[in-house]
Amino acid sequence: MELLQYALDNLGLLGTRTLEHISLVGVAVGIATLTGVPIGIAITQNERVARAVLYVASIIVTIPSVALFGVMIPILSLIGQGIGYLPAVIAVLLYSQLPIIRNTYTAIHNVDPALREAARGVGMSQRQRLRMVEIPLAVPVIMAGVRTAVVLNIGVMAIAAYIGAGGLGTFISRGISQSDPRQLILGAVAVSLLAIIADYALLALQKRLTPKGMAVSSATA
Amino acid sequence: MIRLDNLTKVFDTPDGAVVAADHISMEVPRGEICVLLGPSGCGKTTTLKMINRIVRSTSGKVFLDGEDTSGLDTEALRRNIGYVIQQIGLFPNMTIEENITVVPKLLGWDKQRYKTRARELMDMIAMDAEAFLKRYPSELSGGQQQRIGVARALAADPPVMLMDEPFGAIDPINRAVIQDEFLKMQAELQKTIMFVSHDIDEAIKMGDRIAIFREGKLVQYSEPDELLSAPKNTFVESFLGEDRALKRLNLVRVRDVISDEIGTVVGNDTLTTARERIDAHGYRDAILLVDDRRRPIGVISRDTTGSHQGYCRDHMRGLPAVVNLGDDLRKVASLMFAHDTTWLPCVDDNGTLCGQITQRDMTHHLGSRYRARRSAADSEKPVGS
Numbered sequence A: 001m002e003l004l005q006y007a008l009d010n011l012g013l014l015g016t017r018t019l020e021h022i023s024l025v026g027v028a029v030g031i032a033t034l035t036g037v038p039i040g041i042a043i044t045q046n047e048r049v050a051r052a053v054l055y056v057a058s059i060i061v062t063i064p065s066v067a068l069f070g071v072m073i074p075i076l077s078l079i080g081q082g083i084g085y086l087p088a089v090i091a092v093l094l095y096s097q098l099p100i101i102r103n104t105y106t107a108i109h110n111v112d113p114a115l116r117e118a119a120r121g122v123g124m125s126q127r128q129r130l131r132m133v134e135i136p137l138a139v140p141v142i143m144a145g146v147r148t149a150v151v152l153n154i155g156v157m158a159i160a161a162y163i164g165a166g167g168l169g170t171f172i173s174r175g176i177s178q179s180d181p182r183q184l185i186l187g188a189v190a191v192s193l194l195a196i197i198a199d200y201a202l203l204a205l206q207k208r209l210t211p212k213g214m215a216v217s218s219a220t221a
Numbered sequence B: 001m002i003r004l005d006n007l008t009k010v011f012d013t014p015d016g017a018v019v020a021a022d023h024i025s026m027e028v029p030r031g032e033i034c035v036l037l038g039p040s041g042c043g044k045t046t047t048l049k050m051i052n053r054i055v056r057s058t059s060g061k062v063f064l065d066g067e068d069t070s071g072l073d074t075e076a077l078r079r080n081i082g083y084v085i086q087q088i089g090l091f092p093n094m095t096i097e098e099n100i101t102v103v104p105k106l107l108g109w110d111k112q113r114y115k116t117r118a119r120e121l122m123d124m125i126a127m128d129a130e131a132f133l134k135r136y137p138s139e140l141s142g143g144q145q146q147r148i149g150v151a152r153a154l155a156a157d158p159p160v161m162l163m164d165e166p167f168g169a170i171d172p173i174n175r176a177v178i179q180d181e182f183l184k185m186q187a188e189l190q191k192t193i194m195f196v197s198h199d200i201d202e203a204i205k206m207g208d209r210i211a212i213f214r215e216g217k218l219v220q221y222s223e224p225d226e227l228l229s230a231p232k233n234t235f236v237e238s239f240l241g242e243d244r245a246l247k248r249l250n251l252v253r254v255r256d257v258i259s260d261e262i263g264t265v266v267g268n269d270t271l272t273t274a275r276e277r278i279d280a281h282g283y284r285d286a287i288l289l290v291d292d293r294r295r296p297i298g299v300i301s302r303d304t305t306g307s308h309q310g311y312c313r314d315h316m317r318g319l320p321a322v323v324n325l326g327d328d329l330r331k332v333a334s335l336m337f338a339h340d341t342t343w344l345p346c347v348d349d350n351g352t353l354c355g356q357i358t359q360r361d362m363t364h365h366l367g368s369r370y371r372a373r374r375s376a377a378d379s380e381k382p383v384g385s
């Protein structure tokens, strides 16, 4: 009850922090999609390159976020951006690469060879094959990767409050430093809710983007 | 016209080089269907795919209508060749209309033209345009998808078609229907077609010529009747099977064997007349009864003419069966066995009597090829041997 009261009292702040959080994750995953999808497509051309890229991407994900921020602070300080928005976005961008690249790569790689042959047989160029057949068929799986990235990084972004990036994590960090369980719990609950809501929203989007003729929506990864 | 000149493919595999096609040279005349036939792994698919460069040839040349295709751009070449694959391969993200207009669109046709074409194609494959064009492939049965696969290949009216076991994925009954439809279409369209199959009966039915492959080599390239009556070696013989002479029954039509000499009676003839005619023609058991428009309606048996008096119309027995001029001998033989008879009346499409077909005539017709060959062989023997 006390918590609810606190939330209502700070509704304005909660809203601001939530928007901050969404925009941080949104920008970062947005950029990650713009880079990850082309990389995922490009590496289908060469299996060895693909393995190397996916290996690097999975190593990045294993770096704890705190450590990643630690590494970035001195580097980005050179341009006066050691803390705050930029390192947070870069961290999320890096973490997002793996699910997006991997799903894109897997989806394109797994397009039924018969369809690929049919596409070649009717005389499509490589670009036309990608645009007309392979990417449309891969969209559900790519979207599943984006979803994973968003949900994963809503959590990561909560930690970015420690480097002054703002967002819902601020409630948590203040809650801890001020020994105020109300703030702490409000932050935690808000982050979880946001993750769940984002997941559902993106699932709906994924379904809309799935080509109509594809009876079974592909596996979610 | 398709001409292959020493077309060869060597695959480099971890286990060494595999020669999938070994200096294949052959020619398919314009407007004909050539079936590539042979056991699994003999190189049929590889040979076919070298024509539209799905597989790159190691050496050798492909000519289409006399033109060496090696100078052509790959995409342009493929858009000019209809391609039907066994797995059908319709694009699941596209509607039926989008699927069958894919090549026209790639060729830059304007919208009006390819929309009209889509409807034409649906008519051609006997499917309802309104009902199907807006659907997706997953909403069609296997047989319908297969027809759409053929329509997609025909869309830009290419002179040449490549078909790799195109009807392999459908059940036997539907397959026979689609084969018939396809042959009817081909009779009009006159495409030059290479068609891969591993089913001898399909090859005999579809092929104007059949190419038998073995381990990457072209072993025999003949018309079906020639192939069945004169297999080149023991491999071809055993591949065609012990009953290969019987398969020739499929290739011969009633009109090729019919004898137009047949004695008949009408209802108003007396049994005595019937008896006289039976004797005059030397028939063993019966004579055919026809109506005033010469349509067979029954038979008068020899025994009846001996034991009864009166008019034929009162003493006729039912007709065992009649065959049509267009029926093949396989059907005729089957009917003869089923009705335990050695002859059957033959009619045209109006049901009018044209003559009869007898077991002797059939045996004689099928045997003539072997006889001709034997006497040719005999005459080649050196004198005195």
Ligand SMILES: Nc1ncnc2c1ncn2[C@@H]1O[C@H](COP(=O)(O)OP(=O)(O)OP(=O)(O)O)[C@@H](O)[C@H]1O
Binding pocket: B011, B012, B013, B018, B019, B020, B038, B039, B040, B041, B042, B043, B044, B045, B046, B047, B198
């Ligand atoms: N991409 C490839 N790499 C290596 N070897 C191949 C490749 N494609 C085909 N082969 C080999 O080439 C030979 C001929 O294959 P092909 O597919 O042409 O046979 P096929 O006559 O079509 O057989 P099937 O009736 O089974 O379809 C086989 O020995 C096969 O293993």
Ligand SMILES: [Mg+2]
Binding pocket: B044, B045, B046, B196
């Ligand atoms: Mg094959």
